[in-house]
Amino acid sequence: MSERRTQILEAAVRVIAQDGVRGLRIPKLATEAGVSTALIYYHFSDRAGILRAALDHINQRARQYTRPALAGSDDPRTRVERMLLLELQDDEGIRLNSIAWGELRASATFHPDLREPLQASTGAWNADVEALVRQARDNGSVAGDVDPAAAAERLTALVEGLSERWHSGSLTLGRARRLLTQAIVLELRP
């Protein structure tokens, strides 16, 4: 991916996290990214193209920032716990990523063209968690009757629900992390 393209997508995430999807206007994005509007159209064709690419970028970024935690342990159960808890942390980059993701999620209710890429990104996230839960079940650190797909889908949906409450001021980050930690214990019973 070209450096300029990445630069525009990073700026798009910041703009969405600050002003919402409806606040994402091409001239504003050009200013935020420090590029011309023509370059934005060259890379993304239109506003819908930017939103789809931003969704994919947010997903890739989330994978990047969870990677170090995964590298720190070989145990799949530890890895799934770390991977999920990393979504809820006091890091400005992760917070902006999480706000932008929640905003794109909410916007898809009103913008049908966001639904398909959002479903694909959600499915990729669920599949990552499911694969770790399955490994944990296979190595015996999670009970044999745990359904990896259902546990993964519930845990990622809970991360979204808790994140939205955190960003909207209904829940502290510390409380959100404790609630998620306990949910992981309930879902992935040994």
Added chain:
Amino acid sequence: MSERRTQILEAAVRVIAQDGVRGLRIPKLATEAGVSTALIYYHFSDRAGILRAALDHINQRARQYTRPALAGSDDPRTRVERMLLLELQDDEGIRLNSIAWGELRASATFHPDLREPLQASTGAWNADVEALVRQARDNGSVAGDVDPAAAAERLTALVEGLSERWHSGSLTLGRARRLLTQAIVLELRP
């Protein structure tokens, strides 16, 4: 509450569910409610007043539509399950209510004046569920070491996470209901 006030709030929920919080303009709301813009200003002073009242109205409506299910059983465990599952059903009124709630939740990230009323409404919902879980624990249908406050907060956050995925097309309603039913079993273990 005056009939006209209710009429305006019902219209506000429909407009928010169709066009989002940013789509809520006073002239449009007046047309949807079939009243004058002056009457809207008389009842709510300004747009922020409408949003706060709409949030409270959505919460009251949710309590109304969960009431019949609660009346159908004396068992607190059955009641908490019914109450939560009622948020996920194929009923146009409930779907609009749920979409509007999710939209207000997402908007509060960008509109700080929504945070306090949203926190109050969320707290009231959590407290309703917590009270039922506590009763279920006291009558022995839920294990003694279940934390009613944490279980309630997690289950309502999960309802929000699953609802958003349902409304944004990442999850079918049937799958969302099954995932929630299993979560209730995990949280409220006998």
